[in-house]
Amino acid sequence: MASSVVASARATQRGSLWLAPFDVIGVCLQTAVFLYIGVVGGILDLLSHAGQALLPMARINGVIEKAARAVAPRILADQRDWPILPVLASITILAPASVALQIVLIGRGVPWLLVCAVHHAVLLGAGGRRFAKVFSIKHNEAHRPKGFFRGPGKRLLRRYTEALSMFFYGNIFGLDYIHHVKVHHAEDGGPDDPQNSHGYDRTSTWDFLRYVGVRHLAVTLGFATPRWLRKHNRVRDARVFAVSILVFYAWVAGLLWLNWRLAMAVAIGPLLLSNVFAALASWLQHAFESRNTTDPIANTITLISPTEYLNEGYHLAHHYRSGTHWTELPQRFEEWRARNPGAQPIVLEGVDWVDLAVLLYVRRRLDLVAERWISAGQANVTLETRTALLRERLGGG
Numbered sequence: 001m002a003s004s005v006v007a008s009a010r011a012t013q014r015g016s017l018w019l020a021p022f023d024v025i026g027v028c029l030q031t032a033v034f035l036y037i038g039v040v041g042g043i044l045d046l047l048s049h050a051g052q053a054l055l056p057m058a059r060i061n062g063v064i065e066k067a068a069r070a071v072a073p074r075i076l077a078d079q080r081d082w083p084i085l086p087v088l089a090s091i092t093i094l095a096p097a098s099v100a101l102q103i104v105l106i107g108r109g110v111p112w113l114l115v116c117a118v119h120h121a122v123l124l125g126a127g128g129r130r131f132a133k134v135f136s137i138k139h140n141e142a143h144r145p146k147g148f149f150r151g152p153g154k155r156l157l158r159r160y161t162e163a164l165s166m167f168f169y170g171n172i173f174g175l176d177y178i179h180h181v182k183v184h185h186a187e188d189g190g191p192d193d194p195q196n197s198h199g200y201d202r203t204s205t206w207d208f209l210r211y212v213g214v215r216h217l218a219v220t221l222g223f224a225t226p227r228w229l230r231k232h233n234r235v236r237d238a239r240v241f242a243v244s245i246l247v248f249y250a251w252v253a254g255l256l257w258l259n260w261r262l263a264m265a266v267a268i269g270p271l272l273l274s275n276v277f278a279a280l281a282s283w284l285q286h287a288f289e290s291r292n293t294t295d296p297i298a299n300t301i302t303l304i305s306p307t308e309y310l311n312e313g314y315h316l317a318h319h320y321r322s323g324t325h326w327t328e329l330p331q332r333f334e335e336w337r338a339r340n341p342g343a344q345p346i347v348l349e350g351v352d353w354v355d356l357a358v359l360l361y362v363r364r365r366l367d368l369v370a371e372r373w374i375s376a377g378q379a380n381v382t383l384e385t386r387t388a389l390l391r392e393r394l395g396g397g
Helices: 002-014 017-054 057-075 084-107 112-124 126-142 160-168 175-187 205-220 224-231 235-258 260-285 315-320 326-339 353-362 366-371 383-394
Strands: 302-304 347-349
Touching: 017 112, 017 126, 017 205, 017 260, 057 084, 084 112, 084 126, 084 160, 084 260, 112 126, 112 260, 126 160, 126 175, 126 260, 160 175, 160 235, 160 260, 175 205, 175 224, 175 235, 205 224, 205 260, 224 235, 235 260, 260 353, 302 315, 315 326, 353 366, 366 383
Parallel strands: 302 347
Antiparallel strands: none
């Protein structure tokens, strides 16, 4: 099944050769962003390790956690969401402060690329964890019709993370609560989903970069969603999304007029970074083609890792019951598996999404992925057989 889908996609690609220059530009652009993240992230990790060696990080984290748990019942609608508070507090303070610092340093002649990299390091956090956590909070917020907060903040802060992300992470307002919830989850990553990754050879680095730099970039730029909304007669959502696009690009144009370097650092750079993170998540969360084409959820994989923030690894369970609170996703996953005893979901233990990307596209060690495949029915299957099964579901030869 997978090979036939890939062959069909290849034929479609050959029939659209006029797009080739745009494909190359998109792939080269996002490849440069990957390399940039690697360099900035590597330097930041070194500094982070030095800081952990010098500072009592366990004690500091313990104090922060205690404060967040104490405050949560007073300001959050569900106090189980307390882990979001330190992240939101940090980005609310650090992102505007970093922008202000840029304005000062650029005006004083400090090398622009250095200033830009420092700002992106602030947004990324060590190991990219701050960026990933903001992404996850924004994702969960989109699935809460009434938001995270209670009291006076219930209305004012309903889409706080998404609004903050528009100005500091290059994220068009509406990509989450309109595109992700009302489009992506309506299609479950199926063939009509604007960000679907069907038909790509998942063993191909070129196809991976083409997905990131062309198909998903169209979603990030706001081009793909309106087409789906118009097709499905979602008039109100289309209008709201159109206004969001106008506001976002007016913001970018204003920054460009003020100072193009500032615009590159504050808006355009974060937009490309956000596209990489979101595309990587979309590609990997639906990484293995299912033999059951009638159930898009079966394409969705599950990662069991202690480092996964807000249980993001339980993506199959999230698609199964998208309104489930993140603390209950493991329970929902077991419920789905009980209702589908004949299914063979991809469940990997001991890896996170970055680990999976490195194993598939940098180290190219599908056997190491197969070692971590702990789905029911695979315990007594040889490693060679499991590797072959995964390779087949990747869609490559």
